Amino acid sequence: MTIATMHPEAGPVTAAEHEKWLRVYRKMLTIRLFEEHVNDLYTRALMPGLAHLYSGEEAVAVGICEALRIDDYITSTHRGHGHCLAKGASPDRMFAELLGKEAGYCRGKGGSMHIADPATGNLGANAIVGGSVGIATGAAFSAKNRATDRVAVCFFGEGALGQGSLYEVMNLAQLWKLPVIYVCENNQYNEYTHYRETTAGTILGRAAAFGVETALVDGQDVRAVHEVASRLVKRARARGGPAFLQCDTYRYGGHHVGDINREYYRSKQEEYLWKTERDPIRILANFLLDRGYADAASLDRITSEVRTTIEAAVKFAIDAPYPDVDEVEQDVYA
Amino acid sequence: MTIATMHPEAGPVTAAEHEKWLRVYRKMLTIRLFEEHVNDLYTRALMPGLAHLYSGEEAVAVGICEALRIDDYITSTHRGHGHCLAKGASPDRMFAELLGKEAGYCRGKGGSMHIADPATGNLGANAIVGGSVGIATGAAFSAKNRATDRVAVCFFGEGALGQGSLYEVMNLAQLWKLPVIYVCENNQYNEYTHYRETTAGTILGRAAAFGVETALVDGQDVRAVHEVASRLVKRARARGGPAFLQCDTYRYGGHHVGDINREYYRSKQEEYLWKTERDPIRILANFLLDRGYADAASLDRITSEVRTTIEAAVKFAIDAPYPDVDEVEQDVYA
Amino acid sequence: MPERELTFAQAVREALAEEMRRDSGVFILGEDVAEAGTPFKVLSGLVEEFGSQRVVDTPISEAGFTGVAVGAAMTGMRPVVDIMFGDFITLTMDQMVNQAAKVHYMSGGHWKVPMVMRTTLGATRRSAAQHSQSLQAWFSHVPGLKVVLPSTPYDAKGLLKSAIRDDNPVVFFEDKMMYKLKGPVPEEEYTIPLGVADIKRAGDDITLIATSSMVQVALGAANLLLKEGISAEVVDPRTTWPLDEKTLIDSAQKTSRVIVLDEGYGRYGVTSELAAVVAEGAFYDLDAPVKRMGAMHVPIPFSPPLEDVTVPTEETVFEVARKMCGK
Amino acid sequence: MPERELTFAQAVREALAEEMRRDSGVFILGEDVAEAGTPFKVLSGLVEEFGSQRVVDTPISEAGFTGVAVGAAMTGMRPVVDIMFGDFITLTMDQMVNQAAKVHYMSGGHWKVPMVMRTTLGATRRSAAQHSQSLQAWFSHVPGLKVVLPSTPYDAKGLLKSAIRDDNPVVFFEDKMMYKLKGPVPEEEYTIPLGVADIKRAGDDITLIATSSMVQVALGAANLLLKEGISAEVVDPRTTWPLDEKTLIDSAQKTSRVIVLDEGYGRYGVTSELAAVVAEGAFYDLDAPVKRMGAMHVPIPFSPPLEDVTVPTEETVFEVARKMCGK
Numbered sequence A, B: 001m002t003i004a005t006m007h008p009e010a011g012p013v014t015a016a017e018h019e020k021w022l023r024v025y026r027k028m029l030t031i032r033l034f035e036e037h038v039n040d041l042y043t044r045a046l047m048p049g050l051a052h053l054y055s056g057e058e059a060v061a062v063g064i065c066e067a068l069r070i071d072d073y074i075t076s077t078h079r080g081h082g083h084c085l086a087k088g089a090s091p092d093r094m095f096a097e098l099l100g101k102e103a104g105y106c107r108g109k110g111g112s113m114h115i116a117d118p119a120t121g122n123l124g125a126n127a128i129v130g131g132s133v134g135i136a137t138g139a140a141f142s143a144k145n146r147a148t149d150r151v152a153v154c155f156f157g158e159g160a161l162g163q164g165s166l167y168e169v170m171n172l173a174q175l176w177k178l179p180v181i182y183v184c185e186n187n188q189y190n191e192y193t194h195y196r197e198t199t200a201g202t203i204l205g206r207a208a209a210f211g212v213e214t215a216l217v218d219g220q221d222v223r224a225v226h227e228v229a230s231r232l233v234k235r236a237r238a239r240g241g242p243a244f245l246q247c248d249t250y251r252y253g254g255h256h257v258g259d260i261n262r263e264y265y266r267s268k269q270e271e272y273l274w275k276t277e278r279d280p281i282r283i284l285a286n287f288l289l290d291r292g293y294a295d296a297a298s299l300d301r302i303t304s305e306v307r308t309t310i311e312a313a314v315k316f317a318i319d320a321p322y323p324d325v326d327e328v329e330q331d332v333y334a
Numbered sequence C, D: 001m002p003e004r005e006l007t008f009a010q011a012v013r014e015a016l017a018e019e020m021r022r023d024s025g026v027f028i029l030g031e032d033v034a035e036a037g038t039p040f041k042v043l044s045g046l047v048e049e050f051g052s053q054r055v056v057d058t059p060i061s062e063a064g065f066t067g068v069a070v071g072a073a074m075t076g077m078r079p080v081v082d083i084m085f086g087d088f089i090t091l092t093m094d095q096m097v098n099q100a101a102k103v104h105y106m107s108g109g110h111w112k113v114p115m116v117m118r119t120t121l122g123a124t125r126r127s128a129a130q131h132s133q134s135l136q137a138w139f140s141h142v143p144g145l146k147v148v149l150p151s152t153p154y155d156a157k158g159l160l161k162s163a164i165r166d167d168n169p170v171v172f173f174e175d176k177m178m179y180k181l182k183g184p185v186p187e188e189e190y191t192i193p194l195g196v197a198d199i200k201r202a203g204d205d206i207t208l209i210a211t212s213s214m215v216q217v218a219l220g221a222a223n224l225l226l227k228e229g230i231s232a233e234v235v236d237p238r239t240t241w242p243l244d245e246k247t248l249i250d251s252a253q254k255t256s257r258v259i260v261l262d263e264g265y266g267r268y269g270v271t272s273e274l275a276a277v278v279a280e281g282a283f284y285d286l287d288a289p290v291k292r293m294g295a296m297h298v299p300i301p302f303s304p305p306l307e308d309v310t311v312p313t314e315e316t317v318f319e320v321a322r323k324m325c326g327k
């Protein structure tokens, strides 16, 4: 096990590095503003159903996907917007999907919890907790057996540690040395229950028991996440076998957009501390400013560019048509 | 973790000790001779279907059940005759069940893989690999919540390590500090595949990850098994929580009575060595002789008594009637 | 004194509370059942009365805690397991079908498994394909299980109390869109036996046999039909197993025309069985083939205009019934 | 030249071998599938030809490796998963139903899941309640899946080849008592499309619609009936989904009398659907109610005299048919 919460001292600044962290910043901000608009669509009763927001956890998805190629695979969860955007989905078709429109990634059939996109290697968000651990492992099996060097990343919340199939597939992945990385987003809560009430022993021990390489990282620090993810991805690509990465993080909002009164399971004080002291976007901004990669004005410019994109995307989605009712019986079978 | 393959030097001989090891010897021999007759019934085409013999593993069931009270619970497996006999079932009704007779423990409805008996706390053999891990854990939950001091023992083969539900219930047992002991009978093979081909990492690590107390014992040495089992049972009874005990052992015969040609998956040499050098009954006999608890004549006498009992039991079963055909629709609902 | 009204959720909660007071062996096991009272808030307040030893929050381990319930039931307790969405019963099939349903029989009648699994069914909540299924057909197929599909607060309470007292594993499906439905529930204690259908509305021209969510749809359709001068009888089997065939067949024989409604998929579903039972039992009395209406044979789509056409509605039932009656 | 005969097991193996030679993406995943060739020896020899990269032994992790198959299928391979006993599909329901069946639809048609699950059905093997079920009704209920029930070596080979080439998840049930059944299988390549019923024997007086193991029972019963002067038509749907309703209904309309046979439980089972389809489609032609025959509604008992009465036999089918024909 390695614990990666700190960075080695930075080497000399390269243009590529500079560009990378600005790109990462823009991505994280895109997710944050995307989610703000999701919440807004919900409160304005423009979005059917519910959605599970990723705000607060952006460094995990972005730090990891930045270490992936577009043809690498990911599987995502009910809290999937961040993963999908980080892997390359565009906000307009994402919003369209959330509103059930034909222009959505799934032609409106999937909705928030099922966004999938072959073009970016996104095997799909999944509304069954732990439901995609087999799929990600199978994609890695396929990557290896078709002699490609692709890698699969399986995102899941710490709640999925309760699902036995996770242990079944970690065993398979290790036996077969598959290029899969299990990313446990430990945002501390399974819905309305603190994870310590549902999780005996240790998280990493559960992967280590199968001989799977493990690592723990501060999930609010995108550079730390990226660094360890890069190492594990490289290792997997080189046929070094599977890994399990625990990212400690926090969801700012409720379990879903409708979960407003949360004080019976967590304090406002706790939320406040995470938002003010551990915000992943602010942490990266400080780094960018410290290093001189950006100044306040350039960060503002990025924010307003992202805001423009997101607002246009929302408008695109609202204006887009629903699928034709006849489509309901299409695509049941290939 | 504790590794218990050796005994502390024996203290002064007590009458109770003396009696205990003779009782244990008789039980192990009962299982051995029972199974010989099962095989015989099969080869004489007197037994419907198949059976999975326990010969070679007797020290595990007997060493553990000797540490239990009659009102403690066990769950068993497809290879369950040894567990059932060790917990107190009588050979005549066992044979009757194997032949599908009304006098059997399940009125003939269960057969070899489903023997159950409330009188001895036997919650049932189970033909689903890993199928009883929840049941045993639930019995422990019940024992604790009804404020009894009963303990539940869950027997399973190392093949059940492949089933995710085992990890789900170990988590529950540890969270709730349940008096359940998971006994992994590592007889080296999942059917026709060596367990190393199906088991990544370590066995004990898989329980330790959940904070469950673990122990490893030589499953051919009934005294070692009994000693560690006694400790874990005592701990569980005193609300110390669950434990996981790995017993390394070997099945002498095929996966089931019909598995005759085994050389494609294991060598005759390997079988020979286990049978001659690691036989649990012989190991105990040597101890009894060494200590002067028995002499050759008294062991012979036990053998012939057990043989008489078993032969009478077989005869009882063969002579017993089948259930009335009308019974087929009885006991679907309570 | 006006009749007391409760919501469906309140009726379920009251049944649980009463049975938990009556029998200390009854306890609840599931995800977020305690302080959260489930996402549907059906169990709110129970942990405050009965404590966290009897309203037990679990990890997200449906297979595991269902198995624990089986073992607890065998050894003297009466677990009520909560499976948040009916779609997740997929994870419990081994424990329910290979274990719970068979233990009594396999043990020659020696062990019993008095447990209840409460779960949900129903679409049109914009929850998409993995949170909208109505999978009651699977459990109805399995000997050893009983399956309950309440359609009113009154039935929910009375049937749940019977389910908890039953010595067999019982699966209790609640329509999640119905939790806020209000209806009369008397203050005095009562139970409703499993296996007795209920004529929710008497009529002469056509029989609408409907389960769970579809009962309200059938009653709505019956109102529309009345305006066309068609008198529809609405029969609610209330339990798919045991099944009160006689009441279904009697009604079919009386009206000669039958529509069977269930929110599960029609194919190889509950409607298949009910239609087959009626077609056989009322063979010589039927004027037209039994018509089945269930969920369209597609994964439930998210998009509202698509989702809305996947399940029978008052209007679609009305149209089919009207045609069957030649109007 | 005499027609070549193969056993059912050989036909299955030959289909797999041919498809594995044709398409390097096809591979086998399951417990003891390699050197052991499964406990039924159906796969013997395949690992020798294709190697352990393509005939892959797994731990006892049905849920896990079924999930792996879904992911592998989505990303360019064609897995054939082996589930030793049909009873163990309980453990795979989430992966098959919530994942495999829905991925194509939920993704708006973007991802495909071309996988096959081979498993077994059938009782009378003295294997008791957890190794004797015939659970095809469950999968038949689920949109997005196809379900195949071959009844002869010829059908097994041709249908399995089609299943492997199909771009959807297909569940393929093999009757374990039929593995040694011999029948003609031509040397030349052929496939049989999914969704086309087969008239296994033509007749005029009564239709026996039968699946899998029950086809042989129906054929045997037809022989007995002939001696009584009754000409029975035996129709094998071959796939429960897609379902060739037309062939079933046409036969029913011709003979006016129908028995539906399937080894699964009759209640909420395959026979319910087939009976409902026929009762509706041939409503005006039937002389008697459609009669359903399936497994008795009990967990399968171990004791031979009990087990033997739980499934339809040539004699019991003969008796029912004879009575229906008024003889």
Ligand SMILES: Cc1ncc(C[n+]2csc(CCOP(=O)(O)OP(=O)(O)O)c2C)c(N)n1
Pocket (backbone or CB within 6 Å): A052, A078, A079, A127, A128, A129, A130, A156, A157, A158, A159, A160, A187, A189, A190, A191, A255, C031, C060, C062, C084, C088, C091
């Ligand atoms: C198998 C299953 N059980 C229960 C649920 C209901 N559910 C949805 S999200 C959730 C909590 C998940 O917690 P975690 O995995 O930590 O993810 P987070 O929401 O914190 O991102 C639960 C219980 C589900 N979707 N699937």
Ligand SMILES: Cc1ncc(C[n+]2csc(CCOP(=O)(O)OP(=O)(O)O)c2C)c(N)n1
Pocket (backbone or CB within 6 Å): B052, B078, B079, B127, B128, B129, B130, B156, B157, B158, B159, B160, B187, B189, B190, B191, B255, D031, D060, D062, D084, D088, D091
């Ligand atoms: C869920 C499940 N999968 C597969 C089987 C078939 N099966 C029966 S015994 C067995 C091997 C079990 O190995 P192990 O657990 O080590 O027990 P052993 O037979 O060695 O005592 C298998 C695969 C089963 N009964 N249940």
Ligand SMILES: [Mg+2]
Pocket (backbone or CB within 6 Å): A157, A158, A159, A185, A186, A187, A188, A189, A190, A191
């Ligand atoms: Mg969480």
Ligand SMILES: [Mg+2]
Pocket (backbone or CB within 6 Å): B157, B158, B159, B185, B186, B187, B188, B189, B190, B191
């Ligand atoms: Mg073993």
